[in-house]
Amino acid sequence: MDAKPRNVHGAWHGYCAVVDQAQDDVDRIVAAWRRERPDLDVGPLAIMSRLSRLSRRLDGARRQAFADSDLEPWEFDVLAALRRAGDPYRLTPGELLRETLVTSGTMTNRVDRLVARGLVLRTASSGDRRAVLVSLTPEGQRCVDDALTRLVGLEHEFLQPLDDEARERLVVSLRSLLGPLEHYRP
Structure with a gap:
């Protein structure tokens, strides 16, 4: 060669x-x-x-x-969406669908399972009794915060070989690569 x-x-x-x-x-x-x-x-x-x-x-x-942190990846996704929403950490099921990109049937099942674990609450909206809100419980917040802390710690370790400038260049390059593919479905 x-x-x-x-x-x-x-x-x-x-x-x-x-x-x-x-x-x-x-x-x-x-x-x-x-x-x-x-x-x-x-x-x-x-x-x-x-x-x-x-x-x-x-x-x-x-x-x-x-x-x-005693969570499945899908549980983290739902809890993280609620946590990122900010205080009072609640979203409608429709908002959760948009945040997690799953079907309504899947979201209903996931919320049911998280309610059973005591990580979220399902309540009626005060403005519209037919509307439902999903809220993070204190235990759910503890679990998602713990998982995020562990995750970010691992990711910092993975990125250790790169200095700040190299990380920023990588972010820019990956953003350029991912942008056109965001909505690609094979």
């Missing part, structure tokens, strides 16, 4: 073109694909495979942080 990055049909091939310089599993995978498919620009794999691996590891760490 030559030491210079290759350019196939004007495509980007500058990232870790030499197997001997590989620094992680993704570098080795990309180099192998470049060797086996020199006709194909596999450069995006250098980024997307890392994002995929980071996502899997972050998902596992999140699940552990939530489990250590």
Whole structure:
């Protein structure tokens, strides 16, 4: 394999073109694909495979942080939406749907289960007796605050290798990448 990055049909091939310089599993995978498919620009794999691996590891760490706080990820999502709403930490089921991107049937089930655990209350709205409000209980607030503290601590550890400037550049780059994909549904 030559030491210079290759350019196939004007495509980007500058990232870790030499197997001997590989620094992680993704570098080795990309180099192998470049060797086996020199006709194909596999450069995006250098980024997307890392994002995929980071996502899997972050998902596992999140699940552990939530489990250590006696919560399932979906429970954290609902409780976090209520907590972010600010005092008095209540939302309508419709507002919770928009915050958590689940169906109304799923939300009804989730609220029922959180009510049974004593983490939220379901009450009638004082302005409209037909409207329902879901409110965070003190126990629900304790659980979500504990889980968030654990999660942010883990995420700080994960980001340790990056200085503040590198973190800001990463935020800008990821925002640019994610923006057009926000509403993509395969």
